[in-house]
Amino acid sequence: MxxxxxxxxxxxxxxxxxxxxxxxxxxxxxxxxxxxxxxxxxxxxxxxxxxxxxxxxxxxxxxxxxxxxxxxxxxxxxxxxxxxxxxxxxxxxxxxxxxxxxxxxxxxxxxxxxxxxxxxxxxxxxxxxxxxxxxxxxxxxxxxxxxxxxxxxxxxxxxxxxxxxxxxxxxxxxxxxxxxxxxxxxxxxxxxxxxxxxxxxxxxxxxxxxxxxxxxxxxxxxxxxxxxxxxxxxxxxxxxxxDPEQRTSYDIPFDPSLSGELTGAERAAEALPELGEFDERQAVARRAACELFEGAVVNYGVGIPDAVAKLVVRRGELHRIYQTIEHGTYGGSLLDGVLFGYARNASAMLDAPTQFDFYGGGGLDLAFLGFGELDAAGNVNVSRLGGLTVGPGGFIDIAQNARTVVFCGTFAAKGVQLATGDGQMRVLRQGAVNKLVQQVDQVTFSGPQSLERGQTALYLTERGSFRLTREGLELFEIAPGIDLQRDILDQMDFAPRIAPDLRVLPASHYRREDDGLGALTNRR
Known part of the structure; x- marks a missing residue:
């Protein structure tokens, strides 16, 4: 040869x-x-x-x-x-x-x-x-x-x-x-x-x-x-x-824990991931984690969903769910930021097309994903923002096929000032960019299609929680300290339905010292 x-x-x-x-x-x-x-x-x-x-x-x-x-x-x-x-x-x-x-x-x-x-x-x-x-x-x-x-x-x-x-x-x-x-x-x-x-x-x-x-x-x-x-x-x-200088990542020469080569005692105990300074992201992550249940097959996207994944690890609950990412990996401690897609000490590694076959066939119970824009019909845009081509990555494949999709994001952008950590969420300055718009620039997730499929779609922000209904987007939870009219309704480009049983979220989601240990429920 x-x-x-x-x-x-x-x-x-x-x-x-x-x-x-x-x-x-x-x-x-x-x-x-x-x-x-x-x-x-x-x-x-x-x-x-x-x-x-x-x-x-x-x-x-x-x-x-x-x-x-x-x-x-x-x-x-x-x-x-x-x-x-x-x-x-x-x-x-x-x-x-x-x-x-x-x-x-x-x-x-x-x-x-x-x-x-x-x-x-x-x-x-x-x-x-x-x-x-x-x-x-x-x-x-x-x-x-x-x-x-x-x-x-x-x-x-x-x-x-x-x-x-x-x-x-x-x-x-x-x-x-x-x-x-x-x-x-x-x-x-x-x-x-x-x-x-x-x-x-x-x-x-x-x-x-x-x-x-x-x-x-x-x-x-x-x-x-x-x-x-x-x-x-x-x-x-x-x-x-x-290339003898080929590296596992741009900054990591080689790490066998990332390639899944370690077993048993070789897997050194890892330090618990740092959640970072308590802020609105952590508050949203705490609320999102309430959707988890024993034995759930879960996918995490980039952004605030990273904080949900870290919260699960810190609570010692990783073994109670099946964690996946679209790159083909199951289990392990997920890396975030520029290293999204890496998992330390994963339990399985499949080819990506096979992983997407699993997703497309309805294998996901829960998907935690971010959002760039959200509109009155429950559509989400992450693919074109500010006139720039962003692209969906695995977002469409995942969001369209999970039984429950939980979109996690901040309510507004550009110049927002918030104060939290004492059991409340207060808006000190409203953002210059509304993310809840009358109609998204592009549809990366279709609300009407979701309703046809019988999905549960939730949209969680630091100020309140929305869900998709046949009548449109419905606000069903509000954060303690938030003024419904000033901080939510006046900052949206459309009027959502207000749930007749609108409830105030627990102060524990907004209290710095309360990490909600043991919050995983046993429901399906």
Whole structure:
């Protein structure tokens, strides 16, 4: 067999003008082929080639600076980007805003699963995920700027029910990240902090007649890998680039607790996570945690949901629920911020498309997610904020399929001043930006679709709690210390229903010293 091991610059030279390039990765450097990305950028800056690439990725990739998708954020290098999440590359967001590229979004799970369908040679992904949202062709079809004109999906009928068919496309190059390759090119993910969609991206390129390039940390002798350790067989791999400096994350060289390699006594007792200074986020997290119950299968999103996850750990209740994140991980202590997607000492790691299969089939009891905008119909927008392309990541796949979805967020933004910690919540200065609007800029979660599915949808803020009803959004709880008219109704762009049994939330949610130990209920 030929020698598949080449340099990063030789690998970058394999990409041609106009190619469709599939990338993988998550924020903070999770499963990111950084060396390959940098080689592509280096070649373009030196030679102005390759040009007019189409770049596809399921989750957010980058550091808001120079890495990840930022390596591709050069006018001329890319023509079209189909991204699940864009916030880690402000430069790419700006190119989209200025119509210098075609900008699209797809649900993260849809993108990962579509790689699988392409790899299997099937006619696209047929799914209910995305119906009634910005990814529905009747609501924009994932097009995020005027330059974007392609139809990524179509509405189809199957046995009298509507579905979306996300259209397949050829993958010319797959840039994959893994841990090790043997001399033949068999690939292991043993030391990675997730699996993501590595194998599915590789197979999509293989089936398309494209090129599969894998970045690894080490080269192993032939036969060094056990058959069950191989996650991508050599038959799918065209080229391997070894980067001995490859890191678990941008800032962590290697940590076996993040790759799930520790068992039993090897797992050192971890310090309880710090909740940070008590504020409105902690108050919302305490209220959100009241929705948990014994044996619940749970997903946490970014933002205030992080605080819910930390609260569960601090209460010693992690073993009483099944914790998941869309990257394919179960259990463990979740990292947050730029390291969202990492879990320390996880109990299981699946491929992301399989995790999204579980979500799409209704496996989640509870999802805790953030919100950017919320409107009178219960619609939520997280995909375009302030005119910038943000993208949903796994939000649509998760929010649309959990039995109960709990949106957690602050009531307003920009200039808000609040005081809490003594059993009350007081508004010292109202925000300049209302987040509860008459109609959201984009529908990333559809309230009407949620009602049709029979979901329970809650919207929790530091000032009060809302729920979705057939008559619209209903306020059913209010924080102690909040003036209903001045602090809630006057700060909304629409008039919600007021529950006849409107109640005042317990002071314990707003008391600094009260951490609500043992708050997990036993109901289902």
């Amino acid at each position: 030929k020698n598949k091991f080449i340099s990063a610059d030789e690998a970058a030279a394999l990409i041609r003008d106009g190619d469709t390039v599939a990338l993988m990765g998550g924020g903070g450097g999770l499963m990111e082929a950084t060396t390959l990305f940098q080689a592509v950028e280096r070649r373009f800056l030196a030679t102005q080639a390759p040009r007019a690439l189409t770049v596809v990725h399921a989750l957010g990739i980058g550091d808001k600076g120079s890495r990840g998708m930022n390596c591709f954020a050069h006018e001329g290098l890319v023509r079209k980007v189909v991204g699940g999440h864009w916030v880690w590359s402000p430069r790419m967001q700006q190119l989209a805003r200025e119509n210098k590229i075609e900008a699209y979004i797809l649900p993260g799970g849809v993108s990962s699963q579509l790689f699988r369908e392409i790899g299997a040679g099937r006619p696209g992904l047929f799914t209910h995920v995305g119906l009634g949202t910005v990814c529905d062709p009747r609501q924009g079809g994932g097009r995020m700027n005027e330059a974007a004109q392609d139809d990524l999906a179509e509405v189809v009928q199957v046995e009298g029910r509507e579905y979306l068919r996300y259209k397949p496309y050829p993958v010319d190059v797959a840039l994959v990240r893994a841990s090790a390759a043997d001399e033949d090119g068999n690939i292991s993910l043993e030391h990675e902090a997730a699996n993501l969609d590595a194998a599915h991206i590789a197979l999509a390129a293989r089936t398309s007649g494209g090129t599969v390039i894998v970045q690894v940390k080490e080269k192993l002798p032939r036969g060094a890998l056990k058959a069950r350790e191989v996650r991508i067989p050599a038959a799918w791999v065209d080229a391997v680039v070894v």
